[in-house]
Amino acid sequence: MAELCDSRSLEGFEPPVVESWEIAMTFEHIPVMVDEILSIFDDVPPGVVLDATLGGxxxxxxxxxxxxxxGIVGLDQDDDALVAARARLEPFGDRAQAQKCRFDQLGAELDKLGHDQISGFLFDLGVSSHQIDTGERGFSYRTDGPLDMRMDQSAGRTAADVVNIVDDRELADILRNYGDEKHAMRIAKAIVAARPVTTTSQLADIVRDATPARDKRRGDPSKRTFQALRIEVNEELSILESALDAALDRLCVGGRGAVLAYHSGEDRIVKQTFRARVDVDDHRSPVPLNNEEFSLLWNGSKKPRDDENNENRRATSARLRGIERVKVAAA
Ligand SMILES: C[S@@+](CC[C@H](N)C(=O)[O-])C[C@H]1O[C@@H](n2cnc3c(N)ncnc32)[C@H](O)[C@@H]1O
Structure with missing residues (x-):
C-alpha cells in the first residue's frame, strides 16, 4: 500500500514535458454563472474575497x-491551475494572490496571509475543463491515459491505487455512494477480476462490459464510475463541510458566500451546512429564512439560464447557493 501511494501504479507512463507558458496559454475553462456570482458580491464590504477553487x-x-x-486570495491544489491563474492575475498586482492549498487548509492559509476576516468566499466545486480534457491526468473516460485523477499530483492515492487495492465491497460502496451506480457490485467484481487496471480506457471498457444492455442507452455508463473514483481519490465530499464552516466563520458582517455544486451529493452538503447556520426550522418556507448571524440569499438553489447551458454543456448540472452574514458571531 505504502509504495502504491507514491504512484508506482502509474509506472510505464512517461509524463509529457510541458512548459509553464504552454499551460498558461492553453488552459481552458469557461466560468459558470458569472453574472449571478458577480451580483452576489456587488454589495459586499471592501476587503478580501476567498476564491477557494481558483482554477483558471x-x-x-x-x-x-x-x-x-x-482583493482576491485564490487557492487551488492543482499546479496547472495555479500556473494559468497566476498569469491571468498578474495585471492586478498585489490585489490578487494565488496559493497552492487544498481548501480544508484555508484557515491556516488565511492566517498566514493575515486575513482573519473576509468579505466573501466562492467555492466552484469539482474539476476544471482543463483537468478533464488533459488525457494524461486520467479524469476522462473518453480519452486514454494513466488512471491518476488526482487534482494534486504530488500527493495521495491515484485512482489506479484505489481500483487495484480495495476489495469488491469497498469498491462497490464507492461507486454507489459517490456515483449513484445501481450496478455497483457487478462493476466492482468485474474490476477486481480484471486487475491490474492501469488506464482510463481499460477501466471504461470494463464498466461498459459489466453494464446490462438496457442501461447503456442513456449515455456512457462509465461516467458514473469515473465520477465516483474522482470523488474518492480527492476526498471531495469528506472535506467540504469543514471547509465551508471555516469560510463562514471568517465572513465579516455584510460578507457573502457563494457555492457552485455539480452533483447531488455535493449540493446536499452545501445545503445542510448553510441551513445549519441559519437555524431554519421550517424547510418548506418559500422565502429565505434567517437567524441572528446568517441569512440565505434565496431559498433552494439556482440553475444556469438556458442560453448558458446551450453555450457550455458543462454548466448544465451547476447549482448555486448563497449566504450572507448579517450579524457578528455571539461571543
Ligand atoms: C470548477 S474549477 C474552478 C474554475 C474557476 N472558478 C474558474 O473560473 O476558472 C475547480 C477547481 O477547484 C480545484 N479544487 C477542487 N477541489 C479543491 C480542493 N479541495 N482544494 C483546492 N482546490 C480544489 C480544482 O483543482 C479546479 O482547478
Whole structure:
C-alpha cells in the first residue's frame, strides 16, 4: 500500500514535458454563472474575497474587474491551475494572490496571509475543463491515459491505487455512494477480476462490459464510475463541510458566500451546512429564512439560464447557493 501511494501504479507512463507558458496559454475553462456570482458580491464590504477553487481564475478576474476595492486570495491544489491563474492575475498586482492549498487548509492559509476576516468566499466545486480534457491526468473516460485523477499530483492515492487495492465491497460502496451506480457490485467484481487496471480506457471498457444492455442507452455508463473514483481519490465530499464552516466563520458582517455544486451529493452538503447556520426550522418556507448571524440569499438553489447551458454543456448540472452574514458571531 505504502509504495502504491507514491504512484508506482502509474509506472510505464512517461509524463509529457510541458512548459509553464504552454499551460498558461492553453488552459481552458469557461466560468459558470458569472453574472449571478458577480451580483452576489456587488454589495459586499471592501476587503478580501476567498476564491477557494481558483482554477483558471475566470470568476476571480471578473470580480477584480468589477469591484476595484476588492482583493482576491485564490487557492487551488492543482499546479496547472495555479500556473494559468497566476498569469491571468498578474495585471492586478498585489490585489490578487494565488496559493497552492487544498481548501480544508484555508484557515491556516488565511492566517498566514493575515486575513482573519473576509468579505466573501466562492467555492466552484469539482474539476476544471482543463483537468478533464488533459488525457494524461486520467479524469476522462473518453480519452486514454494513466488512471491518476488526482487534482494534486504530488500527493495521495491515484485512482489506479484505489481500483487495484480495495476489495469488491469497498469498491462497490464507492461507486454507489459517490456515483449513484445501481450496478455497483457487478462493476466492482468485474474490476477486481480484471486487475491490474492501469488506464482510463481499460477501466471504461470494463464498466461498459459489466453494464446490462438496457442501461447503456442513456449515455456512457462509465461516467458514473469515473465520477465516483474522482470523488474518492480527492476526498471531495469528506472535506467540504469543514471547509465551508471555516469560510463562514471568517465572513465579516455584510460578507457573502457563494457555492457552485455539480452533483447531488455535493449540493446536499452545501445545503445542510448553510441551513445549519441559519437555524431554519421550517424547510418548506418559500422565502429565505434567517437567524441572528446568517441569512440565505434565496431559498433552494439556482440553475444556469438556458442560453448558458446551450453555450457550455458543462454548466448544465451547476447549482448555486448563497449566504450572507448579517450579524457578528455571539461571543
Ligand atoms: C470548477 S474549477 C474552478 C474554475 C474557476 N472558478 C474558474 O473560473 O476558472 C475547480 C477547481 O477547484 C480545484 N479544487 C477542487 N477541489 C479543491 C480542493 N479541495 N482544494 C483546492 N482546490 C480544489 C480544482 O483543482 C479546479 O482547478
Amino acid at each position: 481564475a475566470g470568476h476571480s478576474v471578473a470580480l477584480l474587474e468589477r469591484r476595484p476595492e476588492l
